[in-house]
Amino acid sequence: MSVVKAKAESRGLHLEEPLIFGRGAARGRSGVDLEDADISDSPLHKKNLLRDKAPDLPGLSEPEAVRHYVRLSQKNYGIDSGIFPLGSCTMKHNPRLNERMARLVGLGDLHPLQPLGTVSGALLLMERLSEWLLRLTGMAAVSLTPRAGAHGELCGMMAIRAALRERGEERERRRVLVPESAHGTNPATAALAGYRLEAIPANAEGRMDVKDFRARLGGARLGGTRLGGDVAALMLTNPNTCGLFERDIVEIAEALHQAGGFFYCDGANFNALAGRVKPGDLGIDAMHINLHKTFSTPHGGGGPGAGPVVFSEALARFAPLPALRREGEALLLIENRADAEKRGLRPIGRMASFHGQMGMFIRALSYMMSLGGDGIRQASEDAVLSANYILASLQDLMSAPFPSPCMHEALFDDSFLKGAGVETLDFAKALIDRGVHPMTIYFPLIVRGAFLIEPTETESKESLDGFIEAMRSLARAALDGKAEMFKDAPRHAPRRRLNETLAARKPVLRWGGREI
Numbered sequence: 001m002s003v004v005k006a007k008a009e010s011r012g013l014h015l016e017e018p019l020i021f022g023r024g025a026a027r028g029r030s031g032v033d034l035e036d037a038d039i040s041d042s043p044l045h046k047k048n049l050l051r052d053k054a055p056d057l058p059g060l061s062e063p064e065a066v067r068h069y070v071r072l073s074q075k076n077y078g079i080d081s082g083i084f085p086l087g088s089c090t091m092k093h094n095p096r097l098n099e100r101m102a103r104l105v106g107l108g109d110l111h112p113l114q115p116l117g118t119v120s121g122a123l124l125l126m127e128r129l130s131e132w133l134l135r136l137t138g139m140a141a142v143s144l145t146p147r148a149g150a151h152g153e154l155c156g157m158m159a160i161r162a163a164l165r166e167r168g169e170e171r172e173r174r175r176v177l178v179p180e181s182a183h184g185t186n187p188a189t190a191a192l193a194g195y196r197l198e199a200i201p202a203n204a205e206g207r208m209d210v211k212d213f214r215a216r217l218g219g220a221r222l223g224g225t226r227l228g229g230d231v232a233a234l235m236l237t238n239p240n241t242c243g244l245f246e247r248d249i250v251e252i253a254e255a256l257h258q259a260g261g262f263f264y265c266d267g268a269n270f271n272a273l274a275g276r277v278k279p280g281d282l283g284i285d286a287m288h289i290n291l292h293k294t295f296s297t298p299h300g301g302g303g304p305g306a307g308p309v310v311f312s313e314a315l316a317r318f319a320p321l322p323a324l325r326r327e328g329e330a331l332l333l334i335e336n337r338a339d340a341e342k343r344g345l346r347p348i349g350r351m352a353s354f355h356g357q358m359g360m361f362i363r364a365l366s367y368m369m370s371l372g373g374d375g376i377r378q379a380s381e382d383a384v385l386s387a388n389y390i391l392a393s394l395q396d397l398m399s400a401p402f403p404s405p406c407m408h409e410a411l412f413d414d415s416f417l418k419g420a421g422v423e424t425l426d427f428a429k430a431l432i433d434r435g436v437h438p439m440t441i442y443f444p445l446i447v448r449g450a451f452l453i454e455p456t457e458t459e460s461k462e463s464l465d466g467f468i469e470a471m472r473s474l475a476r477a478a479l480d481g482k483a484e485m486f487k488d489a490p491r492h493a494p495r496r497r498l499n500e501t502l503a504a505r506k507p508v509l510r511w512g513g514r515e516i
Contacts, residue, residue: 014494019510020058020068029059075494077437083459083467087409087440087452088183088241090271090293097370098296098363107362112354116333122358123331126324129365133289133308136376137267138280141316144308144324144356149268151351152288152307153189153235158348159286159311159318160233160262161193166346169260173232177216179208180446181240183266195232202446206242206402206411210252217259229260237266238282239273241444241452242402243387243409253283262286262315270294271456272384272408275377285312295364306360317344320351382457383408386464390453393468397475401447408456414449416475421483424449427474429497432490434470 017023039050060068078084084091102108110122130142146152157176164170176190179200187197198216203209217231234256238246246252253263265279267287271294273279279287291306292299311319323334323345333355334340340347371379384407391410395403399416414424428438428451440452455464477485490497 014074015071016494017068017071020060020065021510023058023060023064023068031059031061031065082436083455083463084437085439085453085455085467086437087243087411087454088268088443089299089440090268090290090408090454090456091299092271092293092296092456093458094296094298094363095367095370098366101366102359102362104362107358110358120331123324123333125365126355126361127326127331129361129368130308130324132365132368133310135373136274136278137287137289137310138278139284139287139310140280140313141311141319142308143311143319143351144306144361145320145322145351146288146307146309147352147357148305149183149266149288149290149293149307150185150189151305152290152309153185153264153266154192155309155320155348155351156264156286156288156311156315157189157193157195157233157235158320159309159315160264162318162346162348163262163315164232173230173261175216175231177213177231177234179236179240181206181208181242181244181444182235182237183241183268184443186235186237186266190233190235202242205404206244206446207240207246207248208236208252210248213252214255217255217261231256231259231261233262233264233285235264235266237269239269239407239409241409242447243406243411243452243454244402244404245272245407249282257283267310268293269408272380274380275373276380279310280312285315286310291360291364296367297360297363304357304360306357306364308356317346318348319345320349321347322350322355323347324355379457380408383455386455386457386459387453389461389464390455390468394471394475397472397479398451409452409454411444411447411453412451413447414451417449417478420478420481422478422486424451426483426486426489427451427478430474430477430486430489431470433492434474436467436470 042050079091079093106121107125110119116123126144130144133142134140143155146155161170164173174196175198176195177198177200178187178190179202181202187199190197200213200216201209213234234252236246236249236252238249240246256263262285263283265282265284265287267279267289270287270289274294286309288307288309289295291297291308297306298304309319321335321337321340323340325332325334325343334343334345337347337349368376387406387408387410391400391403391406394400394410394412397416398412399414401411401413417423417427424441428441431438439454440450442450443452444450455467459467474486
């Protein structure tokens with residue numbers, strides 16, 4: 001796209017332009033003056049590692065480069081742009097105070113290879129964060145190492161496997177039960193850990209079918225297969241992906257433990273429970289916590305992430321290395337198995353080269369200390385209140401498969417669109433024209449044409465009312481037979497509707513102004 005053509009396609013202050021290589025394709029032009037360097041004595045020169053021609057870089061001045069990237073940033077919707085109601089993702093505001101703390105001298109410039117004697121303050125910060133996580137969850141031990149939620153799941157499942165190995169039951173316990181309402185990473189994690197999966201269906205209320213679960217634990221026959229003590233674990237998300245609390249969770253934990261299995265809980269939705277419910281009181285053995293979902297660290301962009309895992313007494317000694325331990329006045333980072341075993345630990349090994357993501361630890365602890373225990377409790381309560389406000393405000397026009405009060409997410413299906421000629425995807429694309437990022441769609445899979453909405457606690461009532469009005473206006477338009485406005489949407493976005501599947505499989509790549 002030429003610069004002239006791009007200007008002609010611009011609308012108001014929204015400016016269209018080609019990629020940076022298309023703009024700065026002129027060769028021999030640069031925004032800076034660099035003197036020729038004498039590299040005749042350089043070791044690179046002797047090893048023939050020098051370029052034989054100039055790098056193929058765009059030739060833009062500094063203002064042109066700045067404007068280009070600012071315009072790109074304006075094409076990207078984020079939590080700083082407006083409400084971001086992605087269900088299951090918890091796109092909450094990241095307080096700027098946390099960002100300031102993460103950039104403090106001595107913390108913002110830490111290096112993972114520094115000698116331990118120079119990072120005592122960082123270790124103390126990690127200890128404080130661990131104390132908060134243990135206090136909020138009621139668990140016995142925590143590992144800060146895992147880099148993200150799924151990484152934490154794998155950590156928990158490996159600890160369960162190590163406990164079964166110590167009991168001499170690793171080979172016979174090969175089944176992991178996963179409800180259909182669990183997060184999608186749960187079955188993937190269990191498979192990666194080498195287990196055979198069994199899905200437990202949801203009941204009419206959107207919760208795990210406890211009767212089916214009990215049958216799979218006992219000595220009954222199910223589908224012609226004899227079931228016995230071969231269950232390693234249950235991986236359950238609570239609140240689940242329907243936005244509902246598994247009210248039978250204590251009964252579920254007791255039955256599982258009686259059968260010799262371990263209880264892994266996906267803690268991604270802890271933002272609905274923090275300060276109100278301690279997972280340790282529910283009989284959970286291991287649970288990961290997504291710091292970006294519950295404690296406001298940045299979310300998305302491929303990282304950086306953090307997914308600490310908390311463990312019950314039964315699994316605490318299997319937590320991975322490095323392990324943070326206080327012995328008297330000394331705060332130690334135990335890095336090798338021999339030192340760990342001297343202290344009665346049986347670590348599963350290392351989940352990563354270094355001990356977690358320090359920048360996320362700082363932000364999360366800043367959030368916790370800013371709010372305090374009562375503030376964290378209120379945040380959870382407000383998140384649940386916001387979701388129920390949306391559910392109550394929309395269910396007269398939209399169809400809720402489980403109309404009872406929800407937790408932190410409001411869930412709708414597509415049955416209200418039957419006969420309207422509008423699909424869930426069409427509805428979501430039309431929402432973009434209202435200036436709102438769409439909610440999660442087609443998930444959870446157990447609900448047809450799902451709309452999963454999570455407002456979090458960080459949206460004001462005015463913000464929620466604006467979102468609700470946008471949803472209601474679209475629902476009315478669909479029910480009034482205005483299907484054509486949905487099929488063309490979005491009409492006001494920088495790009496029209498794309499074929500996402502084709503774009504993912506056959507991306508159009510350009511370099512230096514040329515398609516490759």
